[in-house]
Amino acid sequence: MKLADKLQRPHLAELVPYASARRSMSGGNVWLNANESPYCNSYQLDDSQLNRYPAFQSSALNQAYADYAGVEQDQVMSCRGSDEAIELLIRAFCEPARDAVVICPPTYGMYAISAQTHGAEVIEVPLLQDNWQLDMTALIARAAAAKLVFLCSPSNPLGQRLAAEDLHRVLTECPDTLVVVDEAYIEFCPQASVAQQLNQYPNLVVLRTLSKAFALAGARCGFALANSDVITVLKKVLAPYPLPDLTVQVATQALSQQGLQRLTQQVSALVTERERLTSALDPLPMRRIADSDTNFLLYAVDNAEQLIQALAGQGILIRNQSAQRNLPSCVRISIGDEAQNQALLNELNDYFGVSA
The missing domain is CATH 3.90.1150.10 (Aspartate Aminotransferase, domain 1)
Incomplete structure (x- = not known):
């Protein structure tokens, strides 16, 4: 061996x-x-500070994204794509070999992979095949035993959004579980976002990325949106310098008016x-x-x-x-x-x- x-x-x-x-x-x-x-869009880059470590969190970038998403700056954490946010949520809130996450397949594969890598249990509550919506009875029952529920809306790989009333019901009936709504594709149906309901639901976490509609997959920039107490815990397990200076520059420009x-x-x-x-x-x-x-x-x-x-x-x-x-x-x-x-x-x- x-x-x-x-x-x-x-x-x-x-x-x-x-x-x-x-x-x-x-x-x-x-x-x-x-x-x-x-x-593939063009950006202006300043290389004068590449000999310095970047900020732990760029205030300019986080404020720009807060303005874009309609939330407060202290409800925003920037990271290396939403994939890192998934990892951080599991590392911060799930004890290995003890805690569980819930996923609703077919769905994005990294929820399960990240949980399994960390040693957390993965509970599957498949979507209903007749309409590809949440099996609410089963989901509510299983979510009570989990730390995190990952809901992808709009869905990857299906493409459709989850029913708004179902998302609200999960958030309401599972107050002690973090409900993570992955909105990687929300720019294609912005009216379906739940990001502006953070103040209403202390257990809501929203994942966002610049990899899709913003055409910045190579920059690796994503965001976790949550209430400030959740953001504070996530920052405990975030790397000291999560985003390179060049990524911050490009992402901030992408969020400008132009x-x-x-x-x-x-x-x-x-x-x-x-x-x-x-x-x-x-x-x-x-x-x-x-x-x-x-x-x-x-x-x-x-x-x-x-x-x-x-x-x-x-x-x-x-x-x-x-x-x-x-x-x-x-x-x-x-x-x-x-x-x-x-x-x-x-x-x-x-x-x-x-x-x-």
């Missing part, structure tokens, strides 16, 4: 790490597998392309799983892996979601720009033998 295998924490021996889009697929020239924005105007334009263009792509895919032998409030679509097909490999052979990457609970042979397609989406449509028409 190798030394690392001998010394690793026992529960990690069987852990399968999260297979990110970039980790599981490479190559290609049309990337529609990671829910990234197709837009940056937010650009965000609005690009989101509008992506929604238009999403609707165009949806209509163009309707005649094909692909079954849409749910309506999308995001920058991606989820479809059931006869043979997901065969389709994915056929498209990859033409340089187009989409994502296999067949391993998700109750999603057999399903593929997720990110919305690209007009040219990328047309390239996908052309190849799908050829694959299915349909005249364009």
Whole structure:
């Protein structure tokens, strides 16, 4: 037995790490597998302070995001993507081998991976298959035994939002459990956000990111929004210098008036392309799983892996979601720009033998 295998924490021996889009697929020239924005925007960078450590929390960045999200600055913590916020919540509030988190699959895989890595129990309460909404009776019953409940709205990988009344009911009926609402895709349906209800619910935590609609996946900047007492605890387990100076600069500019105007334009263009792509895919032998409030679509097909490999052979990457609970042979397609989406449509028409 190798030394690392001998010394690793026992529960990690069987852990399968999260297979990110970039980790599981490479190559290609049309990337529609990671829910990234197709837009790459320019920023002005100042390198005069790169010899200094950055601030633990940038007041300018956190205030800019507070203004954008409609919350107070002391309700904001910036971190390395919302993935780090998930890790911090589990590290700060879950005792290994004793406490549990609740997830509602099919959902974002990092909730379970982060919990398992830390040694917390993962309780699954699957979404209802007839409408992909919360199983409220089961969820309320199980949440009482958990420290954290992770709810993804709009959902990844489904695309649809959770019912507002259900979110409010969980928050109300589980006052001693932190209810974490992941709003990574909220820019595509901002009216569905619960962020401005932090003062109403002491147990509410909202996760946000600049990786999707803001087109900053490479900058690794996310936010936890919560009441100040929760933020104070999270900061106890946050790294001393969580965000590089360059990331702070870029993120602050993205949240400026000019940056937010650009965000609005690009989101509008992506929604238009999403609707165009949806209509163009309707005649094909692909079954849409749910309506999308995001920058991606989820479809059931006869043979997901065969389709994915056929498209990859033409340089187009989409994502296999067949391993998700109750999603057999399903593929997720990110919305690209007009040219990328047309390239996908052309190849799908050829694959299915349909005249364009």
